Amino acid sequence: MCTMRVEVEGLRAHYGNEVLFDGESFELSGPGLILVIGPNGAGKTTLMRSLLGLVRIDGKVFINGVDVTGRPERAGKFVGYVPQIGPQDLAVPISVIELLSSSLRSKLPRGYERLREIIDLLGLREVLNLPFSSLSGGQRQRVLLARALAPDPPILMMDEPISSIDPAGRETIIDLILDLSKGKLLILSSHDPALFANHSKEVIALNKRIVSIGPPGDVLNEKVMREVYGRSLILVERCLHVVDYHGAY
Ligand SMILES: Nc1ncnc2c1ncn2[C@@H]1O[C@H](COP(=O)(O)OP(=O)(O)OP(=O)(O)O)[C@@H](O)[C@H]1O
Numbered sequence: 557m558c559t560m561r562v563e564v565e566g567l568r569a570h571y572g573n574e575v576l577f578d579g580e581s582f583e584l585s586g587p588g589l590i591l592v593i594g595p596n597g598a599g600k601t602t603l604m605r606s607l608l609g610l611v612r613i614d615g616k617v618f619i620n621g622v623d624v625t626g627r628p629e630r631a632g633k634f635v636g637y638v639p640q641i642g643p644q645d646l647a648v649p650i651s652v653i654e655l656l657s658s659s660l661r662s663k664l665p666r667g668y669e670r671l672r673e674i675i676d677l678l679g680l681r682e683v684l685n686l687p688f689s690s691l692s693g694g695q696r697q698r699v700l701l702a703r704a705l706a707p708d709p710p711i712l713m714m715d716e717p718i719s720s721i722d723p724a725g726r727e728t729i730i731d732l733i734l735d736l737s738k739g740k741l742l743i744l745s746s747h748d749p750a751l752f753a754n755h756s757k758e759v760i761a762l763n764k765r766i767v768s769i770g771p772p773g774d775v776l777n778e779k780v781m782r783e784v785y786g787r788s789l790i791l792v793e794r795c796l797h798v799v800d801y802h803g804a805y
Pocket residue numbers: 571572574576594595596597598599600601602603
């Protein structure tokens with residue numbers, strides 16, 4: 557099995573005067589699922605983009621021993637990224653099939669065969685010739701997932717990959733994610749901490765900094781969750797629930 561290791565030293569990310577994180581150092585290794593949780597604005601996207609070299613940071617990030625700090629082209633050799641869908645997608649002026657084909661590292665038949673399998677698995681055959689920008693949010697999310705999977709990278713980072721998928725389609729995608737996590741290092745942020753908690757190797761709980769990182773049993777307790785979610789956390793029959801954030805939940 558190939559190496560899948562992310563090492564972070566002294567993480568601080570900057571947006572103008574806003575500084576996120578607190579100089580934390582940590583290491584993630586695969587295979588397995590790393591769940592990133594936290595409320596809106598906690599820094600989930602920034603954490604992933606920092607690991608991918610897309611955000612200016614203090615500190616260092618190494619992927620499989622390679623210094624990828626501020627170097628997304630190096631990180632891209634190891635990592636498939638599923639970004640959060642958003643208005644920026646509407647500016648992508650190409651068809652779905654063009655977008656997917658461009659992600660293939662190998663133009664060998666095996667690459668296309670794999671892409672075909674992913675297209676069928678994610679139910680994308682009917683939209684292949686449509687402009688990416690004309691798709692619904694859920695369809696765009698599936699396309700971005702397919703694009704990340706096509707080159708078969710050892711590490712995947714997924715930023716809320718099922719937030720726009722309807723309940724009927726979620727089961728397939730969740731099963732796929734869990735299956736992938738058996739052979740890859742999969743770092744995933746979710747608005748619903750409960751959805752992947754039982755399947756996670758480690759949880760990273762954020763609120764502008766890393767409040768806690770470790771196995772789910774060490775992180776998902778009332779003290780940490782209260783610090784992360786504040787008054788959005790309620791206790792029902794001794795189970796913790798996060799309420800009233802991101803509208804749909
Ligand atoms: N490009 C940017 N320029 C300036 N500030 C930014 C930028 N991206 C994020 N931020 C700020 O950094 C903080 C963390 O944002 P981030 O998007 O990482 O959080 P998040 O946990 O992914 O949020 P959400 O759940 O809403 O997607 C927020 O205060 C946000 O306003």
